[in-house]
Amino acid sequence: MSETTEDFSGLITDYDPNFRAGFAALVGRPNAGKSTLTNALVGTKIAIMSDRPETTRHTIRGIVHRPEGQIILLDTPGYHRPRTLLGKRLNEMVRESLSEVDVVLFCLPSDQRIGPGDRFICAQLMETKRPVIAVATKSDKVSRERLAEHLMQINQLGEFKAIIPTSGLKGTQVEELINLVLAELPLSPPLYPEGDITDEPEMVLIAELIREAALEGVRDELPHSLAVQVEEIIEREPHNEAQRNGTEPTMVDIHVNLFVERDSQKGIIIGKGGKRLREVGSKARKQITALLGRRVFLDLHVRTAKDWQSDPKMLGRLGF
Numbered sequence: 567m568s569e570t571t572e573d574f575s576g577l578i579t580d581y582d583p584n585f586r587a588g589f590a591a592l593v594g595r596p597n598a599g600k601s602t603l604t605n606a607l608v609g610t611k612i613a614i615m616s617d618r619p620e621t622t623r624h625t626i627r628g629i630v631h632r633p634e635g636q637i638i639l640l641d642t643p644g645y646h647r648p649r650t651l652l653g654k655r656l657n658e659m660v661r662e663s664l665s666e667v668d669v670v671l672f673c674l675p676s677d678q679r680i681g682p683g684d685r686f687i688c689a690q691l692m693e694t695k696r697p698v699i700a701v702a703t704k705s706d707k708v709s710r711e712r713l714a715e716h717l718m719q720i721n722q723l724g725e726f727k728a729i730i731p732t733s734g735l736k737g738t739q740v741e742e743l744i745n746l747v748l749a750e751l752p753l754s755p756p757l758y759p760e761g762d763i764t765d766e767p768e769m770v771l772i773a774e775l776i777r778e779a780a781l782e783g784v785r786d787e788l789p790h791s792l793a794v795q796v797e798e799i800i801e802r803e804p805h806n807e808a809q810r811n812g813t814e815p816t817m818v819d820i821h822v823n824l825f826v827e828r829d830s831q832k833g834i835i836i837g838k839g840g841k842r843l844r845e846v847g848s849k850a851r852k853q854i855t856a857l858l859g860r861r862v863f864l865d866l867h868v869r870t871a872k873d874w875q876s877d878p879k880m881l882g883r884l885g886f
């Protein structure tokens with residue numbers, strides 16, 4: 567039996583009894599290559615990449631579909647020393663997402679020596695008693711000798727189900743990693759219908775795309791001070807026959823707030839005469855149009871919210 571049917575509750579009832587499905591979390595210090603690896607595993611750009619550390623604010627899930635199983639990936643933000651309430655919440659989010667996973671992928675970049683940060687994360691992982699696969703990321707960046715040394719050091723770091731070098735960028739050993747992960751998952755029916763790449767609410771993805779565009783080329787302290795809130799998405803009334811009979815999607819208006827902490831940062835985002843903000847809007851609009859498959863009008867407002875990182879009410883509003 568290979569045909570899959572769905573019953574009324576949406577559960578997939580007819581499936582291969584050897585099928586495996588479950589949750590895997592990517593963990594590692596900032597810049598370890600987690601987002602890049604997530605994209606390589608899923609095969610589509612869903613996580614947001616940046617040259618700057620600690621930009622992955624939300625837990626973005628990707629889903630890997632294979633005939634023999636399904637991996638639901640959690641791309642967690644990096645652990646870091648909490649300095650603000652936001653930092654503390656982020657670490658709590660990491661711990662929370664780890665408590666519900668079947669296997670952890672611990673990412674250790676090959677081009678960097680194992681340091682106190684990695685040891686801190688490893689100690690926490692060993693405490694969770696979940697199976698951990700150590701992934702030597704960015705293997706394309708180093709020589710074979712250096713890679714071998716790195717793998718040996720990982721071996722001394724903790725108890726791992728497996729240690730595997732990969733390059734998310736080049737796609738090296740990604741399929742092998744998928745097989746190692748599948749072996750750790752429980753026998754289970756598929757958890758999501760095939761074709762679903764992410765179940766992250768559209769609003770979060772839209773906010774991430776705008777945040778990515780707004781941070782591009784701004785080489786200062788902004789990443790920690792910029793938060794993006796999609797206030798509302800409003801569908802326009804159909805304005806032609808194709809839209810009235812449903813063969814063409816209607817346009818949507820998206821109202822967005824960009825919060826910075828100081829007025830001086832407002833100027834950086836907006837630029838001279840609003841030039842930079844228009845560029846940010848135009849870039850983000852193209853990507854959002856592609857994401858939603860419909861025409862988009864993007865309304866961006868830059869606002870100052872003093873110390874939003876330490877204000878619980880504000881953090882709640884922004885979805886942290």
Ligand SMILES: Nc1nc2c(ncn2[C@@H]2O[C@H](COP(=O)(O)OP(=O)(O)OP(=O)(O)O)[C@@H](O)[C@H]2O)c(=O)[nH]1
Nearest residue numbers: 596597598599600601602619620622704733734735
């Ligand atoms: N050469 C090479 N570079 C990589 C690879 N994976 C990631 N990088 C680069 O390393 C940087 C960080 O990668 P990310 O995937 O954003 O890292 P991350 O762990 O998700 O980072 P945070 O979101 O800050 O936690 C980016 O500049 C990537 O282009 C890889 O396999 N090979």
